[in-house]
Structures are given as C-alpha cells and as structure tokens.
Amino acid sequence: MGEKKKILIVDDSQLYVDLVVGAMGEQYDITSVPSAETGLKALAALTPDLILLDIRMPGMGGVEFIRQLARKTETRAIPIIVVTAYDYNSITESLLKNEPAVRFFLTKLSPVDVVIEKVAEVLGKGVK
Numbered sequence: 001m002g003e004k005k006k007i008l009i010v011d012d013s014q015l016y017v018d019l020v021v022g023a024m025g026e027q028y029d030i031t032s033v034p035s036a037e038t039g040l041k042a043l044a045a046l047t048p049d050l051i052l053l054d055i056r057m058p059g060m061g062g063v064e065f066i067r068q069l070a071r072k073t074e075t076r077a078i079p080i081i082v083v084t085a086y087d088y089n090s091i092t093e094s095l096l097k098n099e100p101a102v103r104f105f106l107t108k109l110s111p112v113d114v115v116i117e118k119v120a121e122v123l124g125k126g127v128k
Contacts, residue, residue, distance in 0.1 A: 004029040005123050008048035010039035010065065012057045013085070016108055020052065023112045024119065036060035040068055043075055050122055052115075055084040066099050079103050079122045083115065 007024070009017050009032040017032045024030065031046055033039045037060055039051075051069075055062035062082065069075040080101045085108040096102045104118045 005049040006031070006046065007050050007052060007119070008033070008039065008042060008046060009052045010036055010057075010062070011052065011054040011083070013054065013108070016054075016083075016085075019112060020115065023116060028119070028123075036062065036065035036068075039065060043069075047074075048078060050119060051078055051080045052083050052119075053080050055082060063096065066096065066102065069101065070099060076101060081106060081115075081118055081122060083108060083110070085109075 004027070006029045009020060009030060011017055011032065012034045021030050021032070031042060033042050035057055053062045053065060066080060069078060078101060081104045082096060082102055083106045096105070103122050106115060106118065
C-alpha cells in the first residue's frame with residue numbers, strides 16, 4: 001500500500017477536528033490547525049492532497065484563506081472541501097463556487113459518512 005494521502009483541516013472547532021480524525025485518521029495523514037493564519041504557515045512545510053476548511057474563524061476567514069491560496073502557484077490547485085457550522089449565504093456560496101479549488105460545500109451537521117464519501121471522491125479513492 002502506498003503513502004497515505006495528506007489532509008489539512010483548518011478549523012477552530014477542536015470537537016469537529018476530533019470527530020474527523022477519529023473517523024478518518026487511520027486512512028489518511030491528517031494535520032489540523034485552529035486558524036486560517038496558521039493554515040497558511042503550515043502550507044510552507046506541508047503539501048496536503050486536500051484541505052477541509054471552515055469558513056467562519058477568528059481572524060482571517062475561510063474566503064480570504066481560499067483567495068490567498070489562489071494567488072500562489074504552489075497552492076492554487078489543492079482541492080478544498082468547505083465544511084462550516086454556519087449557513088453560508090448565497091453571496092458567499094457564489095463567491096466560493098467561482099474558486100476552482102473548492103469541490104464541495106458541507107455543513108458540520110452532515111453525517112460523518114458524507115464527509116468520508118466526499119473526501120474519498122476528491123482524493124480518487126473508492127469508499128469501503
């Protein structure tokens with residue numbers, strides 16, 4: 001079996017991070033950071049295969065984080081799944097739909113099986 005795919009979770013909810021790591025930690029190499037700013041710093045040392053991104057966090061939000069990634073050649077192609085506890089309004093969603101790296105929008109109320117399925121879909125793996 002090859003190397004595990006790398007996932008970066010950018011989310012200030014430790015409870016949600018723990019849920020995702022518990023569900024997918026054996027299958028993927030998961031790193032989590034509590035803010036968009038630390039996410040940008042982590043990308044200097046880590047090249048993830050996928051980013052799970054919260055939209056509303058203290059400091060820089062997810063929309064600005066996505067824009068920062070899009071500005072750099074080395075990060076603009078990293079696929080992103082937006083996972084947020086908040087209902088994003090149609091303006092935010094339309095802004096993010098124009099970002100080619102954003103693959104899916106999920107709420108934190110989505111069953112963890114749905115998150116696992118979308119991650120597997122983006123990373124090109126079949127679901128068990």
